[in-house]
Amino acid sequence: MATLISVLATAHAPGQTATPHAPIPEKADSVYAVWSSMGKYLRELRPDVIVGVSNDHFQNFTAMVPPFCVGTAETHLMPDEKFSAQLKLTPRLVEGVPDLADKILEVADREGLPIAFSEQISFMDELSLPLHLLEVGPECRVVPILTNCLHRNRPSAASFFHLGEIVSKAIAELPQELRVVVLCTGGLSHDPTGPNWGLIDEDFDRRFLDLLSHGKSDSLLSEFTLDRMDAAGRGGTPETLNWFAAMGAAGRGNPAEILAYVPVPEWSTGLGYARWALPGAGA
Amino acid sequence: MSRGEIERACFELRNRDDKELFQRDPQSYLARFRLSAEERSEIAAGDVGALAKRGVVFGALDALGRTFSYDNEAYVRRLRSALSLDIRDDQIDLLRRRAAAKKGL
Numbered sequence: 001m002a003t004l005i006s007v008l009a010t011a012h013a014p015g016q017t018a019t020p021h022a023p024i025p026e027k028a029d030s031v032y033a034v035w036s037s038m039g040k041y042l043r044e045l046r047p048d049v050i051v052g053v054s055n056d057h058f059q060n061f062t063a064m065v066p067p068f069c070v071g072t073a074e075t076h077l078m079p080d081e082k083f084s085a086q087l088k089l090t091p092r093l094v095e096g097v098p099d100l101a102d103k104i105l106e107v108a109d110r111e112g113l114p115i116a117f118s119e120q121i122s123f124m125d126e127l128s129l130p131l132h133l134l135e136v137g138p139e140c141r142v143v144p145i146l147t148n149c150l151h152r153n154r155p156s157a158a159s160f161f162h163l164g165e166i167v168s169k170a171i172a173e174l175p176q177e178l179r180v181v182v183l184c185t186g187g188l189s190h191d192p193t194g195p196n197w198g199l200i201d202e203d204f205d206r207r208f209l210d211l212l213s214h215g216k217s218d219s220l221l222s223e224f225t226l227d228r229m230d231a232a233g234r235g236g237t238p239e240t241l242n243w244f245a246a247m248g249a250a251g252r253g254n255p256a257e258i259l260a261y262v263p264v265p266e267w268s269t270g271l272g273y274a275r276w277a278l279p280g281a282g283a
Numbered sequence: 284m285s286r287g288e289i290e291r292a293c294f295e296l297r298n299r300d301d302k303e304l305f306q307r308d309p310q311s312y313l314a315r316f317r318l319s320a321e322e323r324s325e326i327a328a329g330d331v332g333a334l335a336k337r338g339v340v341f342g343a344l345d346a347l348g349r350t351f352s353y354d355n356e357a358y359v360r361r362l363r364s365a366l367s368l369d370i371r372d373d374q375i376d377l378l379r380r381r382a383a384a385k386k387g388l
Contacts, residue, residue, distance in 0.1 A: 022384050058342040062294045151340055152286070193345035195335075195362040197355060198377040235341040265377050266384065 002100070002174040005045055005181060007250040007276040008038065009243045012054060012185040014125040015267030016133060017088050022266035034260040034273045035133040041275070042134055047181040049097050049141050051104075051167050053245045054126035054185040055149035059083075066116035067155040068108075068163055071144035072101040073119040078142075079128035087125055089132055095141040100178075104143070104170040111169075113162050121146060130185050147245070149186065149238040157221050157244045164248020184246035186239025188261075190269035194235030200263045201232040205270040208240065212274060215255035217247055236269070243274075250276035285317060286339055292316045292326055293334075293343035296350045305350060331358060332365025354382055 015022055016031065023031075059080070060069070076094045084091050101117065108115040127144055136142075145163070148154050155163075164182070171180045188208060189201040211220045221244070229238040250256070256274040263270045292313060295301045305312040309327040318326070325333045329351035331344040348358040356378045363370055 019384065022381070058294060058340075063291065150342060152338075193341035193358075195359060195366055195368055196374070197359050198374050198381065199371070266381060268377075268381075 002049075002171045002176055002178040002180050004168055004171045004249065004278060005047060005179050006042075006278060007182045007184070007246050008042070009184045009246040009256070009272070009274045010038070010130050011187065011269060011271035011273065012125050012127075012129045013190070013264070013267045013269040013271060014087055014129065015264070015269070017125075017129055018086060019266070023264050027262060027264055030260065031262050031264065031271060032133075034262075038259065038273060038275070039134040042136065042181065045181060046179060047140055048178040049100060049143060049180045050131070050136065051100070051143045051145065051171070051180060051182045052127040052131070052185070053145045053147060053163070053167070053182065053242050055239050055242060056146045057124050057126065058150065059122045059124055060118070060146060061148055061151055065148055065151045065153070067114060067148050067159065069116040069118050069121065069146045070101045070104050071096060071119070071121045071146070072098050072105075072117045073121070074098060076121065076123060076142060076144060078123045078131060079125065080122040082122075083124045087129065089128055094131070095138070097141045097143050099176065100170065100174055100180075101143050103174050104145070104167055107166050107170040107173065108163075111162070111166055113159065113166060115163075126185060127183075130183060147242060149241045150235070154226060154238060154241070156226065157224055157241055160241045160244035161217070161221065161248035164245035164250070167245070168249045168251075182246060182249040184242040184249075186242040187237060188240055188270040188272045189232045190236035191233030192235050192268060194233055196233050197235065198265065198268045199233070200265060200268070200270045201237070202263050202270060204228070204232040204237070205261060205263070205272060208243075209258050209261055209272055209274070212243070212247070212256045213258045215253045217252045220244070220247065246274075246276065250278065286337060288316050288318055289322055289326065289334060289337065289339050290343040292318065293339070293347040296346050302350055329353070330361075332361040335362050336365055356382070
């Protein structure tokens with residue numbers, strides 16, 4: 001049986017690879033130190049699979065916009081070659097896990113959460129960047145789940161939470177012996193392409209992380225509505241929805257360990273990093 | 284009016300051939316979309332502010348803004364003005380510093 005061994009949440013702001021020298025060195029150093037420490041932690045866990053949950057940036061979801069989309073392909077190119085120069089990331093072929101992707105679809109159907117699937121997902125920074133900065137090696141396979149945070153008709157935070165629960169159940173139901181980590185990325189406050197472009201809402205970010213660190217799932221679900229996220233930057237802050245999937249996977253009321261919060265105006269983003277211990281998982 | 288159709292017209296400008304056609308002959312490019320005359324006119328004029336007021340998603344407006352070579356400051360000024368938001372000096376300062384840093388790379 002597969003086992004969920006840890007849940008992580010990170011920012012995926014593209015400046016972290018595209019313009020690494022834009023912030024003052026102390027800030028940039030503190031960000032890369034967190035990545036390094038999380039990467040070490042992840043390598044020590046020796047995961048066989050990462051289920052990566054993050055949002056589409058309009059590169060896939062335009063003519064057709066699902067709430068969630070699981071990547072069922074045997075391999076995934078991360079990032080897509082057309083985004084490589086902009087992100088300063090070399091595309092690499094990452095092995096997928098169709099069996100687990102199919103299991104997630106099966107459990108989601110049973111639980112009544114609509115999820116699309118695709119074998120042709122184009123990847124930008126959302127998972128490519130965290131996997132690169134965490135130095136995830138080729139031995140670790142990836143099941144990507146793209147989400148709709150930025151388009152219209154987005155799923156609610158409760159639906160994202162439910163998605164995380166479904167992923168957790170699917171892992172538990174998979175017969176293969178696999179060690180699985182759930183990695184959810186995006187946010188926190190930022191507004192690229194919106195009227196608050198460049199601005200960071202630190203109050204929003206700190207309140208969110210404070211509740212998260214105390215395992216206040218219900219308060220987070222009631223306070224962090226789509227309207228509140230939009231008010232903190234409609235062009236990017238709703239990516240914080242992906243963190244609700246992390247909460248759902250980690251279990252209701254499970255407090256997160258906040259590893260860092262670094263507001264970086266040069267990357268126009270409040271960057272958050274967290275992990276959840278899972279009792280009995282040896283993580 | 285169809286926000287989805289406006290968004291499609293903007294997103295497709297990310298394709299080089301479509302962008303070139305739009306820049307050469309906007310009305311020919313826009314003829315393929317089911318748009319009102321007013322919507323066509325706003326897109327042809329690069330009026331991201333008017334389109335933002337219609338609720339078009341920002342990602343689509345960004346694609347249109349890039350077609351018109353708006354820098355981030357010009358783009359944000361248009362959006363904030365249309366949405367009746369004050370221009371913030373700290374934001375403009377930041378966008379200028381970021382633009383300068385990018386040029387220096």
